[in-house]
Amino acid sequence: MTPIVESFVLHFGEMGSRWGFNRTVGQMYALLVVNKEPLTANQLAETLNISRGNVSMGIKELMSWQLINTKHVPGDRKEYYQALGSIWDMAIKVFEERRKREVDPTLTMLRDVLLQTPANEQEAYAQEKLHEIHDLLETVTTWSKELQSMSPEKLNTLMKLGSGVGKVLEFKDKVMSSVNSG
Amino acid sequence: MTPIVESFVLHFGEMGSRWGFNRTVGQMYALLVVNKEPLTANQLAETLNISRGNVSMGIKELMSWQLINTKHVPGDRKEYYQALGSIWDMAIKVFEERRKREVDPTLTMLRDVLLQTPANEQEAYAQEKLHEIHDLLETVTTWSKELQSMSPEKLNTLMKLGSGVGKVLEFKDKVMSSVNSG
DNA sequence: CTGAAGTTTCAATATTTTCTGAAAGTTTAA
DNA sequence: TTAAACTTTCAGAAAATATTGAAACTTCAG
Numbered sequence: 001m002t003p004i005v006e007s008f009v010l011h012f013g014e015m016g017s018r019w020g021f022n023r024t025v026g027q028m029y030a031l032l033v034v035n036k037e038p039l040t041a042n043q044l045a046e047t048l049n050i051s052r053g054n055v056s057m058g059i060k061e062l063m064s065w066q067l068i069n070t071k072h073v074p075g076d077r078k079e080y081y082q083a084l085g086s087i088w089d090m091a092i093k094v095f096e097e098r099r100k101r102e103v104d105p106t107l108t109m110l111r112d113v114l115l116q117t118p119a120n121e122q123e124a125y126a127q128e129k130l131h132e133i134h135d136l137l138e139t140v141t142t143w144s145k146e147l148q149s150m151s152p153e154k155l156n157t158l159m160k161l162g163s164g165v166g167k168v169l170e171f172k173d174k175v176m177s178s179v180n181s182g
Numbered sequence: 183m184t185p186i187v188e189s190f191v192l193h194f195g196e197m198g199s200r201w202g203f204n205r206t207v208g209q210m211y212a213l214l215v216v217n218k219e220p221l222t223a224n225q226l227a228e229t230l231n232i233s234r235g236n237v238s239m240g241i242k243e244l245m246s247w248q249l250i251n252t253k254h255v256p257g258d259r260k261e262y263y264q265a266l267g268s269i270w271d272m273a274i275k276v277f278e279e280r281r282k283r284e285v286d287p288t289l290t291m292l293r294d295v296l297l298q299t300p301a302n303e304q305e306a307y308a309q310e311k312l313h314e315i316h317d318l319l320e321t322v323t324t325w326s327k328e329l330q331s332m333s334p335e336k337l338n339t340l341m342k343l344g345s346g347v348g349k350v351l352e353f354k355d356k357v358m359s360s361v362n363s364g
Numbered sequence: 365c366t367g368a369a370g371t372t373t374c375a376a377t378a379t380t381t382t383c384t385g386a387a388a389g390t391t392t393a394a
Numbered sequence: 395t396t397a398a399a400c401t402t403t404c405a406g407a408a409a410a411t412a413t414t415g416a417a418a419c420t421t422c423a424g
Contacts, residue, residue, distance in 0.1 A: 002301060003298075012288075018283060024413080033315075040370095050413075051415065053371095053414060056371065056373085057412095077369060078371095079371080113186055122184065122217075126216035129269070130186075130190060147345070158347060158351060159324075159325040166336055204382060234401085235386090235401095260399085
């Protein structure tokens with residue numbers, strides 16, 4: 001590993017735990033991202049100085065995140081792995097996967113709890129709060145799903161617009177209301 | 183704890199680790215959110231069956247996330263704790279804090295690495311990828327900061343608009359270009 | 365079939381993180 | 395001051411998580 005690659009790989013390993021996967025999975029992913037050529041499981045193990053078994057589990061994990069692909073080289077029995085398409089694709093995958101793991105279970109739980117009848121004043125207050133949390137999470141989830149279905153270019157336009165989006169919204173409201181009233 | 187509160191608290195404890203804090207911190211926070219009245223550290227420890235020391239550390243953590251407030255009751259020496267303002271405020275705080283912990287350090291590292299001169303073909307490819315990641319993270323960071331500065335109502339309008347925002351963007355482009363050319 | 369080349373599994377071990385509780389620290393009323 | 399009421403700290407114990415490596419499994423060419 002060259003120094004540039006090494007610092008990236010090590011950093012990604014450390015951050016890994018914050019991003020929802022462990023150190024070695026983070027390192028493996030980082031290495032695959034910056035390598036033009038796909039790598040074998042053994043190459044990963046050797047380069048990162050981790051056991052072959054650990055690599056096997058890490059691959060399973062990255063596959064479940066749909067962040068890597070297998071690639072077969074004709075005449076070679078080994079499996080080669082490479083990071084998914086573009087950086088945007090990867091970001092969207094990570095975002096989506098985290099939503100599934102971090103938000104969806106909570107939404108399910110909240111829906112269940114909100115079906116129950118509050119037994120007293122205190123529970124009524126609690127349920128009110130849970131209702132607010134539920135609505136917020138649902139709005140955010142729906143929104144993020146819709147954003148994900150937009151093309152990267154459009155998303156980019158939207159983001160670059162930044163808070164200017166507020167202006168556009170006001171503008172739209174004005175036009176809409178003048179159309180409605182006129 | 184009533185059953186409704188208990189299931190919420192336990193769930194939040196389990197999810198806690200995915201949200202960036204540990205089980206007991208998650209439980210403490212959940213309990214404070216659904217309690218109208220502020221609670222003392224001892225009440226938290228007793229209700230959740232955890233040690234007083236653990237509560238003290240958890241409070242420190244929640245304070246650093248700016249998710250709870252202290253409240254003083256006149257004539258009482260104990261400190262009372264309560265969850266911050268609205269659910270929106272809390273969501274924005276969590277989002278912001280996570281960005282600081284999960285994205286900012288990576289951006290810093292990427293900036294450093296991008297200053298270096300690639301030593302060979304392979305490093306050039308790696309740097310190219312790192313550049314893409316950097317730009318993406320920067321765009322997202324800037325955007326999320328700008329969104330945070332918008333009022334909850336406006337944010338809500340924007341989210342409820344969903345992917346319809348694409349339509350509004352097209353519309354804006356059309357108007358802009360006709361203004362420019364006309 | 366057979367065995368070489370490769371992959372996965374999982375019990376045991378190592379590492380990291382969390383939690384406890386006693387001791388030290390702080391604040392305040394008298 | 396003093397001491398009671400309360401909070402924080404932190405070393406060690408407990409729990410959770412990650413890692414290894416040897417054995418089991420799979421696949422395929424001959």
